[in-house]
Amino acid sequence: MTLHHPDLEPLILVNFKTYSEATGKKALALARKIFEIGNQTGVKVAVAPQFCDISQIAIEVGVPVFAQHIDAFGPGAYTGHVTADSVKAAGATGTLLNHSERTIKLADINSAIIRSRDSGLLTVVCAANVDATAAAAVMMPDMVAIEPPELIGTGRAVSKERPEIISNAVRKIRKVNEDIRILCGAGITTGDDIYAALKLGAQGFLIASGVVRAPDPARVMCDFCEAANRFAEASK
């Protein structure tokens, strides 16, 4: 599966955070559901579980798996750190970097992008506003994700509450990086939120509580994927 090209159909990447609903066996079950819905609807999906759950999901499910973070270290004497090599060996396809709950230094974003590239991992650098996201895009990760922290976990979708954030981000990012895939996130809970964001130029989504903590995660994923397909139809 290639996730690289920006012209491709959107990606829906579900971040499991450290939610108890998505830890251990429950992480495995949720990943399986998400993968099935991706297959049924033909929409690209991926999951970002906790480190300890990466290998099981990668081996048993087959869905593309992203780490939630890596440290900017190579192999060696780095007790307690997470290397690109270790998540790759566990079967990961890529990694988030600089999530608003795990922000890192500019220099470490830069190093981690380079290490990930060397290890064959895709990178999604998250940032909280247009300027920081554009700054991240300059360092050539595979994707960036803009998430206004004040909307994360609120159910008030960035694409509806603050649509100008997405459109400004797309415009500013395109000036510094023509090819990068631009994800957005924060507060997305319905297919309509997805559709609105795609219209604004987003090419994918980073979603957490909207799926993980939904009463029926499968139903929400279906709703999201169908909205993505509806948008693809309308854009033909």
Next chain:
Amino acid sequence: MTLHHPDLEPLILVNFKTYSEATGKKALALARKIFEIGNQTGVKVAVAPQFCDISQIAIEVGVPVFAQHIDAFGPGAYTGHVTADSVKAAGATGTLLNHSERTIKLADINSAIIRSRDSGLLTVVCAANVDATAAAAVMMPDMVAIEPPELIGTGRAVSKERPEIISNAVRKIRKVNEDIRILCGAGITTGDDIYAALKLGAQGFLIASGVVRAPDPARVMCDFCEAANRFAEASK
């Protein structure tokens, strides 16, 4: 397996760090070897692999597994962090905390000890000198490990180069915590180093490159375990 009581025979805990010799499949193979030698010699052994390798080793090998670190967070919206619950769900028996390559805040050591206890994980708090190790012992982890950083990875054993560090640590720690298991580490590469440390009052070992990067890790582990048994014999 209980690792709690200080009167028990010594524990040899092998820290895999992020060494390429102990990542992914190689981590699994090394853990298996260590477990077998523990079984053959009757010496308590445990391993501390990277987060991504915990579940495989716990499931397939059966050796007690320690995480190399946990963050002081519970379940929730903590992307990129490692919770007690997640390493416990992956099958871990315990966790290192505050290793010299992953030092943490005093407040986080305190919180992580409490969270670990609540999750049923044993804790080994590492520190670099006698004072800091005694300070750690006051917060009631299950074990402390003293490792002078200047000897880590050198092959010059703390028990031979700086024996007074171990004996001072034992004396100072016993004043503030009578029951805690005291491990030592740094530069240990031979059974003689093990024997010397046990004579000084150590009740276990935190060992990394001495085993992981040895030309023949199994032979070194045998040497260590036999030294532990020799000491037990001599102490009867």
Next chain:
Amino acid sequence: MTLHHPDLEPLILVNFKTYSEATGKKALALARKIFEIGNQTGVKVAVAPQFCDISQIAIEVGVPVFAQHIDAFGPGAYTGHVTADSVKAAGATGTLLNHSERTIKLADINSAIIRSRDSGLLTVVCAANVDATAAAAVMMPDMVAIEPPELIGTGRAVSKERPEIISNAVRKIRKVNEDIRILCGAGITTGDDIYAALKLGAQGFLIASGVVRAPDPARVMCDFCEAANRFAEASK
């Protein structure tokens, strides 16, 4: 002025934080007021202003000045850090360490205590609960300060809301360090709060908003100092 001996009369140490009411010229004016009230009442007082305000206050006021934090570095190539030598050169008497708003690593508390001692600075290590405060006391700073973070800035005094925290801290700390001066803080706004804490065994106070953000800081300081004197009278 010596602040060392625990049998001495209590110390009231006012932390200016980064409050705008206590920055620049306002820091100087507030320090002057606090110093005068200390002189009038004969109670030991000290201030902990921001780094940039240390030298002016030390030179122009004469009140003992504490830094709010130092880094565990010596002189050298450590751009952007605060060394014991630099705050000492600016005229400081001591430094806070590990305040709940600037928590640091166990290893750095240990190193900073040693560096401070070498530079002739007194140290006050702050911690949030009994265990962490006792752990700090093992490393032999000159003082510890216990401040339950949930009460900081609330106006609900630790000595009234959670008196057992102070008495437990005193008991546990005395077991590991007989000589250390024990401060407390959090929510203290009246002389009665001071009196209650002294009865519980506190030997000083770390106070911030209770003075700095009071409508009339001088009046509050007077109230505090008079309570300290009342307690001294009653103890004779």
Next chain:
Amino acid sequence: MTLHHPDLEPLILVNFKTYSEATGKKALALARKIFEIGNQTGVKVAVAPQFCDISQIAIEVGVPVFAQHIDAFGPGAYTGHVTADSVKAAGATGTLLNHSERTIKLADINSAIIRSRDSGLLTVVCAANVDATAAAAVMMPDMVAIEPPELIGTGRAVSKERPEIISNAVRKIRKVNEDIRILCGAGITTGDDIYAALKLGAQGFLIASGVVRAPDPARVMCDFCEAANRFAEASK
């Protein structure tokens, strides 16, 4: 003094780090020397002393003073942190951010730039390589400084050892920010190093040990300033 416009003559900004040669009274004396040489030669100079030395230098010398770092906090309950407001109140003209010895998070660079702008402080964001420097430039600080860390403090000048770093940086930065002033640093010890860097497009210098630890700092500053004037002559 305005330092804003990129067409202006170069700026030589001397970082005092935490060198003992530039702490306390010695910081004041060195700042005075640097200011005099700037005046004599007509070259723009500035100094970046430790926090505790800012106010004295700003008041007594008159040379533009930069903080070495600020935290991304406003006024409030942020014990031990350094706010834009506090360095501004002490008389600073600007601040370094993200120096290689005090690297910070992408999000904090972004916030600190905004806070500095609001407080009327100029910002110089440092970075270690071309990509990270260009990323910094996207966030609109007043200046960026590129310093390959492997050359810092070596006496091997970036402008001679790795001239392509400067020219690539200039090219890449100009694509994302037309107006920003581009400083360089690392290993610069002679006027020739200065001249070479100006030819490559640098508009200023961040210099530390090359001046501070020189046997005769005044002579080195003279050499630097004369080289800057020579280049200005040659460019007419």
